Amino acid sequence: MGSNSRIECIFFSEFHPTLGPKITYQVPEEYISRELFDTVQVYIITKPELQNKLITVTAMEKKLIGCPVCIEHKKYSRNALLFNLGFVCDARAKTCALEPIVKKLSGYLTTLELESGFISNEESKQKLVPIMSTLLEELNAKGECTLPIDESNTIHVKLIDQRKDPLIVQEYDVPVFTECKDEFFRSQWDLTTQQILAYIDGFRHIQKISAEADVELNLVRIAVQNLLYYGVVTLVSIFQVQNLIDNKSVQEECLLYVTKPGQKRASLRDVFQLYCGLSPGTTVRDLCSRYAQQLHRVDERKLIQFGLMKGFIRRLQKYPVKATRGDRSRPPQLYTGCHSYDEICCKTGMSYRELDERLENDPNIIVCWK
């Protein structure tokens, strides 16, 4: 649980028919000063336009996150019940992870009130104090909390780490496991993921996995995107030397990875030469012919894969562009310079070589590398 989102105080605020907005309970007691509350109360017990929305207000070095609730019914004095259960943090704290919890709690309390008058009943309302204490303690200590409210209701809340949104997975991307595949607990994952697992080997691209595992293409894409989100796989696309990291452990890792099975360990010198031999425009074929000796003990596919995973090589894609107007190249809409060979091959079912031949012979097409 990051120290960033430490909750300093939890408060429960209500609108009293004659006193107006006030803090009914807060843990720890007396945390929110009279002055602070006066400053922000209009964002805690709000006008109708701001009700039922998550509101964060910063003042006097504190951040208050709350969700003002309004339940309308003629049984309440002034025809409505207004309350707000919120968190107080330091003004500089990162509080995104707390927001869904505040919203969830406001929903829980609303339901409890609608079902059994939990809040409007003075007796049951007092139960809020131990609830708020427990929430404060456990969310700060463990990042999660389970609270039994009464015989039939329990509240579960958990702080979820925010991760960056994963990239869109294309049909021609190749997923590869970042960690050892054996450590992967198959049963934790959904059925689709389980079905495609065997086909993720760092060489098969998405479309191929879909075909061989007999799983619909979009499902494969989504499953792999999910694995990407959790950092279980990474996508590689292949080839060009950018940079070689001078790092002992990376070197060790590399040699272990690229050595052909059954052979003596490859030498760093050979591997280094191979990587350096990859210049813009080099194809794997070129590499194999030029460095046959170095590749004696090195699996070139693994070599490339390792380089991609570690980010020191990058693949150059070929993008065909139609150079003149009104020609009859087929399929025309793909030759805009935005679609790579990979994509075109995938979409049209042509092989790399076929596409290459076709485009070589077409005088109207120029091929760009990027």
Place this chain on the structure above:
Amino acid sequence: MKKKVLLMGKSGSGKTSMRSIIFANYIARDTRRLGATIDVEHSHVRFLGNLVLNLWDCGGQDTFMENYFTSQRDNIFRNVEVLIYVFDVESRELEKDMHYYQSCLEAILQNSPDAKVFCLVHKMDLVQEDQRDLAWSSIVYQLIPNVQQLESNLRNFAQIIEADEVLLFERATFLVISHYQCKEQRDAHRFEKISNIIKQFKLSCSKLAASFQSMEVRNSNFAAFIDVFTSNTYVMVIMSDPSIPSAATLINIRNARKHFEKLERVDGPKHSLHMRMR
């Protein structure tokens, strides 16, 4: 021309209810569903042409009141034309009420010393529509810029057509904004009663998707004519001389109409009459 009107008073004393009934065509029953006013609710009511009433309906709970006298003091009490303070006749906390009222007066004296102050005593259970309308009529009367001129013209008109009494109503709220009578009448509350009767009738008409235009009521003692007058007023003419035929009165009203419209326009924006509810 904008006039700021502060509506203050104890929580639950009926400020928002009154405002809704007078300016938003609520009926008393509707107001039972209103929620508490949070802090200050602002509304603009266009009244008699370019006169805009800037209503500040201030929530009366303790926390809000305290704020009005401290952090929001200048904002609330500056540039006030009229302060309407509402007392709840059934209040059990008279001392507290007086304390707040006094604080209001102090703040007004400091920030808007020329403001007019009205006190309304509200009784929540009884539907005292007459009293309410009378109160608001008086208040609004104070705000109309050309009221003397309106009255003198109305008097001339009444005398020319030999009417017993002539009333001018604001079109949407049906508050009496001007009147002339040539002799004492028995019922001092007749204005409010009439306002009320017509408002109810208007409401019934609107339920049938019809709009109220005019009315003529006759018996052996009098004839009363209620009709649209200028673009923002209605007129009511009472004739007790039975020899004067309706047609004559109606023609007179029609001719006067043009005059009053012109009257409004001649003096510029102050006099143009148009009511719009927001």
